[in-house]
Amino acid sequence: MDVxxxxxxxxxxxxxxxxxxxxxxxxxxxxxHLSAEEVLWEAKKKFPNIGIATVYRTLEKLANLDILHxxxxxxxxxxxxxxxDDKHHHHHVVCLNCGQISEVSGDLLHELESKLEQQGxxxxxxxxxxxxxxxxxx
Amino acid sequence: MDVxxxxxxxxxxxxxxxxxxxxxxxxxxxxxHLSAEEVLWEAKKKFPNIGIATVYRTLEKLANLDILHxxxxxxxxxxxxxxxDDKHHHHHVVCLNCGQISEVSGDLLHELESKLEQQGxxxxxxxxxxxxxxxxxx
DNA sequence: TATAATAATGATAATTATTATCATTATACA
DNA sequence: TGTATAATGATAATAATTATCATTATTATA
Numbered sequence: 287m288d289v290x291x292x293x294x295x296x297x298x299x300x301x302x303x304x305x306x307x308x309x310x311x312x313x314x315x316x317x318x319h320l321s322a323e324e325v326l327w328e329a330k331k332k333f334p335n336i337g338i339a340t341v342y343r344t345l346e347k348l349a350n351l352d353i354l355h356x357x358x359x360x361x362x363x364x365x366x367x368x369x370x371d372d373k374h375h376h377h378h379v380v381c382l383n384c385g386q387i388s389e390v391s392g393d394l395l396h397e398l399e400s401k402l403e404q405q406g407x408x409x410x411x412x413x414x415x416x417x418x419x420x421x422x423x424x
Numbered sequence: 425m426d427v428x429x430x431x432x433x434x435x436x437x438x439x440x441x442x443x444x445x446x447x448x449x450x451x452x453x454x455x456x457h458l459s460a461e462e463v464l465w466e467a468k469k470k471f472p473n474i475g476i477a478t479v480y481r482t483l484e485k486l487a488n489l490d491i492l493h494x495x496x497x498x499x500x501x502x503x504x505x506x507x508x509d510d511k512h513h514h515h516h517v518v519c520l521n522c523g524q525i526s527e528v529s530g531d532l533l534h535e536l537e538s539k540l541e542q543q544g545x546x547x548x549x550x551x552x553x554x555x556x557x558x559x560x561x562x
Numbered sequence: 563t564a565t566a567a568t569a570a571t572g573a574t575a576a577t578t579a580t581t582a583t584c585a586t587t588a589t590a591c592a
Numbered sequence: 593t594g595t596a597t598a599a600t601g602a603t604a605a606t607a608a609t610t611a612t613c614a615t616t617a618t619t620a621t622a
Binding site for chain 2: 582
């Protein structure tokens, strides 16, 4: 939480009540992947007349600061989750049937895959993306 | 190409001129990731009054048959590329600066990462998703 | 402290990608 | 040939996200 505060400070972002409400929602829902609308309804419990625009703006800002991680699994909408400190790895298992998203950790692709199968998953496919800069842009 | 035809036959999909145009576009653009709109404009060169709805319907069908791979990198829109035969692995490098998407092949996460760095990339982040069925649904 | 400059907000309009609808056309098949 | 069905194109509808803008809150400064 201190890390978050200092990141906000460093970037001259005011910690308004609305932003505090959104951060609290994310902190209370570690591990789950919330859509902007879901965040809105949860945040409304803490700050009833918060607007959807503020939610979008705040989520975007927090994602840019690596406080949140933004990803898309299905359904044409982005989902946000609290990023683990300094971890830039996001390994997920998405169930094609129920849509449940679980976290995975580990290093080797096949090692991971067989570990998951040992845990009872049936792996059909996987997707790996690297983000960075290409030689021309670096 | 025969593989594609037999897949379509097997599922009772007619190979109309419009679908042929779309498939040709995808075959001519192997390795690049086209949005539905980009496919539309390319397909119009071959079949001028093809409609956007047909493009969306066809891309969706072809993706369901694993003829195309559907993915999203940024910009809130899906992109499609020809799937390599029976390969269910999609490794991409997305340049955060120019948006260029390149293919990667290999097995080990860190091995890949260091190989990419050797090739001149600067890797900031990566994302790995497994698709399958969880123990409860399997 | 008073005031000016700036940041943040909420309401809502605008945009954009995608999906649904529906009348028309093309195709397969009896 | 006639009939059932599939596919299409135009376009309306939907849904997520972004932009606009007047208002409010906060900070900096005189």
